[in-house]
Amino acid sequence: xxxxxxxxxxxxxxxxxxxxxxxxxxxxxxxxxxxxxxxxxxxxxxxxxxxxxxxxxxxxxxxxxxxxxxxxxxxxxxxxxxxxxxxxxxxxxxxxxxxxxxxxxxxxxxxxxxxxxxxxxxxxxxxxxxxxxxxxxxxxxxxxxxxxxxxxxxxxxxxxxxxxxxxxxxxxxxxxxxxxxxxxxxxxxxxxxxxxxxxxxxxxxxxxxxxxxx
Numbered sequence: 001x002x003x004x005x006x007x008x009x010x011x012x013x014x015x016x017x018x019x020x021x022x023x024x025x026x027x028x029x030x031x032x033x034x035x036x037x038x039x040x041x042x043x044x045x046x047x048x049x050x051x052x053x054x055x056x057x058x059x060x061x062x063x064x065x066x067x068x069x070x071x072x073x074x075x076x077x078x079x080x081x082x083x084x085x086x087x088x089x090x091x092x093x094x095x096x097x098x099x100x101x102x103x104x105x106x107x108x109x110x111x112x113x114x115x116x117x118x119x120x121x122x123x124x125x126x127x128x129x130x131x132x133x134x135x136x137x138x139x140x141x142x143x144x145x146x147x148x149x150x151x152x153x154x155x156x157x158x159x160x161x162x163x164x165x166x167x168x169x170x171x172x173x174x175x176x177x178x179x180x181x182x183x184x185x186x187x188x189x190x191x192x193x194x195x196x197x198x199x200x201x202x203x204x205x206x207x208x209x210x211x212x213x214x
Contacts, residue, residue: 023083023086024085024086024111025085026045028042031136032167034161034165036157036161037139037140037165039136039137039139039201039206040136041135042132042134042135042136045109046114046115046131046132047089047108047130047131047132048068048108048118048121048128049105049106049129050067050068050107050126050128051064051103052103053103053104054104057090057104057146057147057148058147058148060090060103060106061104061146061183064104064105064106065108067125067126068106068108070122071121071125071127072108075125078120080114082110082111082114083111085108085109085111087184088107088108089107089109089181089182090104090106090181091106091107091179092104092179092180093105105130136202136205137198137199137201138171138200138201139158139198140155140157140197141194141195142154142195142197143192143193154181155179155197158179158199159171170201171199171200171201178199179199180198181195181197182196182197182198183195
């Protein structure tokens with residue numbers, strides 16, 4: 001119990017300190033924007049991934065992030081301390097969980113310093129390095145906490161918005177994920193929270209100069 005309490009306190013401390021600094025985020029070009037969704041083109045990027053076989057989105061995200069947190073706090077062969085970034089991305093993998101249920105992959109975006117050469121995680125953390133190629137995604141923003149009761153609802157709203165648009169025939173599941181939930185805020189932040197649903201869009205239809213870069 002004492003170890004668990006210490007871990008929880010440590011998580012809150014690092015996340016509080018993270019609020020004092022601008023967190024690194026993956027850069028993207030904004031290709032298209034509507035009132036209820038965006039189309040973004042992300043460049044190549046490196047992430048650390050925690051595979052989780054769970055039924056609950058919330059439990060999977062907590063389990064995966066706990067392992068990733070240990071990794072950035074020195075749980076790697078270099079004993080490197082890695083600064084917090086944003087967002088924490090939970091990808092839903094259909095049919096890969098127990099009894100062909102959903103499984104999850106919780107991902108941590110690696111800071112620029114470690115993009116080319118990520119520290120190797122300790123074996124007991126069961127993490128995998130994940131190289132995310134240039135990817136086009138449809139995005140829907142939503143507030144509050146991302147929980148089991150609303151992530152599917154928000155994903156369905158994004159699907160409905162895309163279906164009504166010129167992007168209706170260009171979503172894809174080539175990455176093997178149904179959709180992903182991006183969470184930008186620490187758990188102790190209550191007001192003004194930002195979450196996003198991401199779904200892959202075919203790259204060939206997405207490549208353009210975009211209207212803005214972030």
